[in-house]
Amino acid sequence: MRLFEFEGIKLFRQEGIPVPDYAIAENPQEARQKAEAMGLPVVVKAQVLMGGRGLAGGVQTAEYPDQVEEVCRSMLGSSIKGLPVSRAMIAKKVNVVREFYAGITLDTYNGTPVAILSSAGGVSIEEIARTHPEKVVSRQVSITDGLLLSEAEQMARQVGLVSDGLSRVASTLHTLYNVFRKYDALIAEINPLVQTSQGDYLALDAKVEIDDSSLFRHPELNTLLEERTPNLLEREGRQIGVTYVDLDGDIGIIASGAGLGMATMDVISQRLRPANFLETGGAITEELLYKVMHLVLQKKGLKALFINLYGGINPIHEGAKGIARYIQEYKVGIPIVAKALGNRQEETWEILEEAGVKVVTEVATEKGIEELIRLLEAES
Amino acid sequence: LSILLNKKTRVLVQGITGRVGRAQTQWMLDYGTNIVAGVTPGRGGEEVEAIPVYNTVAEAVAKQAAEASVFFVPAPLVKEAAFDTIEAGIQLIVIVTEHIPVHDVMELRSYAQNRPVRILGPTSPGIITPGEAKMGIMPGNMFSPGRIGVISRSGTLSYEISIDLTAAGFGQSTTVGMGADPVAFTSMTELLELFEDDSDTDLIVIVGEVGGTQEENAAEFISRGMTKPVVAYIAGQNAPEGKRMGHAGAIIQGDKGTPQSKIAALQQAGVPMAKNPLEVVELVHRYL
Numbered sequence: 001m002r003l004f005e006f007e008g009i010k011l012f013r014q015e016g017i018p019v020p021d022y023a024i025a026e027n028p029q030e031a032r033q034k035a036e037a038m039g040l041p042v043v044v045k046a047q048v049l050m051g052g053r054g055l056a057g058g059v060q061t062a063e064y065p066d067q068v069e070e071v072c073r074s075m076l077g078s079s080i081k082g083l084p085v086s087r088a089m090i091a092k093k094v095n096v097v098r099e100f101y102a103g104i105t106l107d108t109y110n111g112t113p114v115a116i117l118s119s120a121g122g123v124s125i126e127e128i129a130r131t132h133p134e135k136v137v138s139r140q141v142s143i144t145d146g147l148l149l150s151e152a153e154q155m156a157r158q159v160g161l162v163s164d165g166l167s168r169v170a171s172t173l174h175t176l177y178n179v180f181r182k183y184d185a186l187i188a189e190i191n192p193l194v195q196t197s198q199g200d201y202l203a204l205d206a207k208v209e210i211d212d213s214s215l216f217r218h219p220e221l222n223t224l225l226e227e228r229t230p231n232l233l234e235r236e237g238r239q240i241g242v243t244y245v246d247l248d249g250d251i252g253i254i255a256s257g258a259g260l261g262m263a264t265m266d267v268i269s270q271r272l273r274p275a276n277f278l279e280t281g282g283a284i285t286e287e288l289l290y291k292v293m294h295l296v297l298q299k300k301g302l303k304a305l306f307i308n309l310y311g312g313i314n315p316i317h318e319g320a321k322g323i324a325r326y327i328q329e330y331k332v333g334i335p336i337v338a339k340a341l342g343n344r345q346e347e348t349w350e351i352l353e354e355a356g357v358k359v360v361t362e363v364a365t366e367k368g369i370e371e372l373i374r375l376l377e378a379e380s
Numbered sequence: 381l382s383i384l385l386n387k388k389t390r391v392l393v394q395g396i397t398g399r400v401g402r403a404q405t406q407w408m409l410d411y412g413t414n415i416v417a418g419v420t421p422g423r424g425g426e427e428v429e430a431i432p433v434y435n436t437v438a439e440a441v442a443k444q445a446a447e448a449s450v451f452f453v454p455a456p457l458v459k460e461a462a463f464d465t466i467e468a469g470i471q472l473i474v475i476v477t478e479h480i481p482v483h484d485v486m487e488l489r490s491y492a493q494n495r496p497v498r499i500l501g502p503t504s505p506g507i508i509t510p511g512e513a514k515m516g517i518m519p520g521n522m523f524s525p526g527r528i529g530v531i532s533r534s535g536t537l538s539y540e541i542s543i544d545l546t547a548a549g550f551g552q553s554t555t556v557g558m559g560a561d562p563v564a565f566t567s568m569t570e571l572l573e574l575f576e577d578d579s580d581t582d583l584i585v586i587v588g589e590v591g592g593t594q595e596e597n598a599a600e601f602i603s604r605g606m607t608k609p610v611v612a613y614i615a616g617q618n619a620p621e622g623k624r625m626g627h628a629g630a631i632i633q634g635d636k637g638t639p640q641s642k643i644a645a646l647q648q649a650g651v652p653m654a655k656n657p658l659e660v661v662e663l664v665h666r667y668l
Contacts, residue, residue: 106482108629109593111489111563126634143486184483186562213628214481216456243626258560258626259534259589262616267656269618277619279626281478282517282535310536311519341543342519363543364658 001210001221001228002049006089008188008206015179017172017190019203021092028072035068035090044071047087048080049228051124051207056080061093083230091204095197100159101125101136102173103189104147104180113141113180115152117173119159121192135159147177168201169193183221184214233276233295240291242280249273251372252296252305254289256280260365264308267369272376275299284314289322297332304335306372307357308365311342320348324355335375339368382554383529383574383581384472384498385448387512392440392470393418394461395452396428404452404476404517405429411520413513416444437468448472450506450515458502459484466497474515475501475565479628485563492565499565503627505535505557516557526551528664529575531568532587533560533594534627537615541587541657548661550668553581560589560627568598576606583609583667585660586651590616591630591637599645611663612646613654614639 003011006024013019021038024047025031035042046058053059058080062068068090078085099121107114116138120128129136137158141147152170161169172193180188189207196202215222229235237244243258247265251272255261261279268274278296280288296305307323309316320340326332339360340348349359358375360368391408395401396418406429409415417440418428424435434440437449449470453461458480465473480502492499500507506516511525522539524546532538535557542555556571558564568586575581584606588595595614602610616625616632617639624631632638643653654660 106486106562108562109567109597111486111565113486143483143490181483184481186482211482211628213455213479214483217481243624245620245623245625247620255536257534257536258630259532259537259587259615260540262534262589262619262625262630263537263540263613263657265619266615266617270656274618277623277625281626310539341522341539363540363547365540366656366658 001212001215003206003208003210004047004049004087005045005206006047006087008208009203011179011183011208012203012206015175015182017175017179017203018200020094023090025072025088025090026086027076028069031072031088031090032065032069035062036065038090038092040064041093042068043091043093044068044075045089045091046075046080046085047089048083048085050081050083053080058085094194094202096194097197098195099192100169100194101128101191102169102176102193103187103191104177104185105187105189107140110140112143113177115139115141115147115155115173115177117155117159117169121194125191141177146181147174149174164199165195165201172201172203183208183218184211185209186211233298236295237278240288240295242278242288242292244295245277247274247276249275250301250303251275252299252302253308254278254280254292254296254305255308256282256284256310260308260310264306264365267365268306271369271373275302284309284311284316284319286318286322286325289319290326293323293326297330302334304337304372304376306368307336307338307340308368309338309340309342311345315343316340317344317348317351320351323357324351327355327357335372335379337368337372337375339365382509382512383578384554384556385507385509385513385515387412388414389513390414390416390445390447391513391515392416392437392446392449393431393452394437394449394465395454396420396431396433397423397426398452401452402428405431407520408514411514413515417446437465437470441468441470446470448474448515450474451477453477455479455481459488462488462499463491466492466495471497473497473499474504474506475499476504476506476516477501478503480561482562485561485565489563489565500556501559501565502561503559505538507554507556509554510552518555518557523555524551526553527580527582528552529578529581529584530555530587531571531575531584532557533589534587534615537657538587541585541613541660544658544661545585545664548665550661550664553578560591560629562592562629564594568594569601572598572601572606572610576608581608583611583664585664586610586612588612588614588642589627589630590614590619590625590632590639591627593637595642596645599649599651602646602649602651609667610651611654611660612651613657613660614642
């Protein structure tokens with residue numbers, strides 16, 4: 001779960017990383033009042049869960065109260081890269097002397113956290129690493145020992161910091177690591193971390209992503225997960241406990257398993273265009289498949305549906321009952337091809353055929369898709 | 381023979397008294413797995429399918445000489461349970477549980493690193509040595525004994541490819557599900573090494589998917605250290621960027637985890653790539 005910038009900044013401040021004065025506004029008047037209370041000039045930043053907003057006009061400086069209102073009027077209610085902007089962060093503008101990058105992320109292959117520090121900031125770390133590799137230091141961190149302050153200091157020294165700057169940047173990196181651990185983050189990044197003309201070192205941005213699987217132990221963060229899924233079908237998928245990804249084709253997919261679902265997408269894409277990816281997980285029940293049918297068939301312009309199931313934890317005929325019930329209740333008219341293998345598969349095939357589904361008893365997904373294409377061609 | 385698991389392996393089931401643990405225990409026994417004990421804290425003294433249940437792994441090891449363990453333990457409890465399992469001297473752990481926090485996985489992985497234990501998963505469908513034993517949730521009837529090693533990041537897709545292989549007359553020495561979480565306990569490269577050294581495996585099939593760098597690292601090992609042929613399929617060749625495709629690790633972020641990078645790396649290592657699952661069988665035919 002990606003946090004909004006203001007949520008990340010709030011976490012940083014709470015844990016002891018210095019940040020500029022800031023406030024959140026949902027309308028231009030509120031923004032104006034808060035900017036005046038804080039003191040101008042301010043930077044107005046659109047709150048969207050997407051990188052690259054600066055280039056899209058999502059970060060603007062305002063010198064006067066009128067300007068704050070004006071900027072917010074065009075920003076709030078607009079959209080950036082397709083995501084609606086409903087909140088703006090108003091942050092006190094600071095005079096930047098130097099920019100740094102500080103981040104903690106995962107080395108997934110080696111299974112350790114990695115701390116990264118760079119004396120160049122402001123652009124993406126991938127870009128800094130490409131253009132100025134000499135300005136980037138990274139270090140694998142032992143998950144049991146954590147990032148020691150002495151190690152953070154060594155990294156700060158390696159990017160050319162000395163005295164006060166060294167100790168402040170090292171302390172921020174050290175605290176950032178603690179934020180990463182405490183909140184089960186997949187990434188915790190400050191870009192840029194700046195030195196101001198007054199000699200402060202402040203986090204001007206926050207990119208934090210929390211591991212969804214850890215939310216059971218972070219109830220304070222768990223509340224907004226659904227709200228963060230702007231696509232309504234993907235949100236409904238989350239609510240019923242499956243993964244739905246909206247795509248731009250017209251052939252619906254229901255698959256039991258992520259790999260199988262992706263392979264089904266691959267095979268369909270060779271001749272047709274998938275409307276979605278849907279992965280049920282292992283515990284197929286009648287109720288779940290009924291809801292899944294409802295979800296997938298909502299999409300406008302759907303031409304056909306392909307169902308690809310393997311029984312795992314539960315026998316597969318339970319799921320078939322849910323599919324059949326949905327088809328009968330809603331009188332689904334588009335062609336449906338199903339391949340379902342596992343415990344009690346013969347019973348499953350009977351239930352599906354009775355509901356008008358074309359059942360493929362061969363194993364290969366490719367054979368099922370060939371059948372689907374035959375049905376579509378017969379229709380047209 | 382096979383890798384990691386055979387019909388003699390003395391298997392423990394952790395979480396045996398839960399609904400899923402109970403049902404899976406029955407299916408594993410039906411398949412011939414040598415299950416000797418179960419563990420659920422607080423339920424010691426009970427029996428499941430005539431298998432004795434103990435409170436701790438240490439007890440199961442002392443009384444029944446258990447040497448491998450399959451986990452049907454709820455995600456929030458896996459870390460602590462696995463510490464105990466490793467401490468008790470179990471050599472192979474198969475973690476079927478999904479949605480384990482990545483930080484827990486990192487902690488466990490680090491703990492296991494210098495100890496004599498191998499862990500598969502998380503989110504592993506399990507491991508099966510056809511005709512001998514299985515630890516995990518895969519339906520046994522979809523596999524048959526033979527000389528092909530299968531390494532898969534996905535569960536149900538490995539079933540489909542194993543059935544396709546079986547139908548073409550290619551049985552499997554062992555099929556291993558490594559799971560598709562961001563951090564895996566055992567890498568694809570380590571599994572390739574085991575198959576390379578296994579005298580009963582002639583060829584290895586890799587079933588990869590988008591996300592992470594397992595396949596890229598495996599490719600490097602293949603060009604450096606494999607003498608046996610390898611063929612591969614990567615699922616998710618049409619996956620959009622920035623969307624998690626069901627598995628926590630199956631996500632393309634920028635230029636990381638793309639199918640193109642995996643396919644290019646494996647091809648460079650001389651691995652023929654299937655465009656779809658069924659093509660794996662054709663590629664295997666070229667060698668055998």
